[in-house]
Amino acid sequence: MNYQRILVFGAHPDDEITMAPTIAKLAAAGVEVAVCIMTDGSEGFPDPSWRDRIVAMRATEMEECDQALGITRRFRLNRADMGLAHDKQVFKDCIRVVREARPDAVFTHGPAGINPDHVATHQITVPAVWQAGEPVAADLGEPWLVRQLFYYKEVETSRRAAGPSVTFDVTGFAHFRALAQATQVSQHTLFGKTREEFEAEAERIKEANGPASETFWMSERFALTDFPPREA
Numbered sequence: 001m002n003y004q005r006i007l008v009f010g011a012h013p014d015d016e017i018t019m020a021p022t023i024a025k026l027a028a029a030g031v032e033v034a035v036c037i038m039t040d041g042s043e044g045f046p047d048p049s050w051r052d053r054i055v056a057m058r059a060t061e062m063e064e065c066d067q068a069l070g071i072t073r074r075f076r077l078n079r080a081d082m083g084l085a086h087d088k089q090v091f092k093d094c095i096r097v098v099r100e101a102r103p104d105a106v107f108t109h110g111p112a113g114i115n116p117d118h119v120a121t122h123q124i125t126v127p128a129v130w131q132a133g134e135p136v137a138a139d140l141g142e143p144w145l146v147r148q149l150f151y152y153k154e155v156e157t158s159r160r161a162a163g164p165s166v167t168f169d170v171t172g173f174a175h176f177r178a179l180a181q182a183t184q185v186s187q188h189t190l191f192g193k194t195r196e197e198f199e200a201e202a203e204r205i206k207e208a209n210g211p212a213s214e215t216f217w218m219s220e221r222f223a224l225t226d227f228p229p230r231e232a
């Protein structure tokens with residue numbers, strides 16, 4: 001994880017929080033962390049009266065999450081929540097984001113999600129990351145070759161059983177997930193905890209300071225075509 005810049009794709013505002021401790025650790029070490037969210041999160045309201053303000057609420061929550069984790073750049077593609085589809089324009093938007101962020105490594109959803117927006121994010125971003133390095137669509141920026149592409153969740157059971165490609169030590173940063181979840185107030189009904197409960201949980205984890213790690217799976221597409229075999 002010796003990177004200068006990383007880019008994390010998420011289907012919805014808050015998906016990136018799955019790898020919050022890794023983001024926080026890399027950001028604290030001076031790595032530029034960019035996050036690109038595909039949808040506007042407009043369906044994430046647990047109360048019908050929030051319908052008209054959920055997008056604005058989630059925009060504010062994303063800013064708070066950025067501050068909590070040290071995320072330096074946030075791209076929002078604002079596609080329809082519960083309706084993300086692979087079309088030419090969203091594919092080109094992802095290529096443009098990769099070329100603007102110029103990451104050493106990209107993190108995205110694996111193929112095994114049940115949420116259709118998560119599956120679509122996987123299906124759009126994997127080829128977009130590859131295509132961003134090709135000398136095509138020059139109006140989207142200078143080609144940028146991404147050297148490592150990882151899945152941070154939704155990996156097939158068989159691959160999961162075979163073990164991760166990378167296990168990253170996040171000891172001392174494990175509490176950042178609860179801190180980030182605390183900022184996502186509109187999602188607290190879904191998460192089943194209040195802001196105060198998340199903040200108390202973060203405090204407990206921080207004080208316990210037990211060993212912690214996160215696991216990532218390298219995209220088989222990249223592993224097969226662009227990389228030497230990884231060390232055991």
Ligand SMILES: [Zn+2]
Pocket residue numbers: 011012015115118
């Ligand atoms: Zn999601």
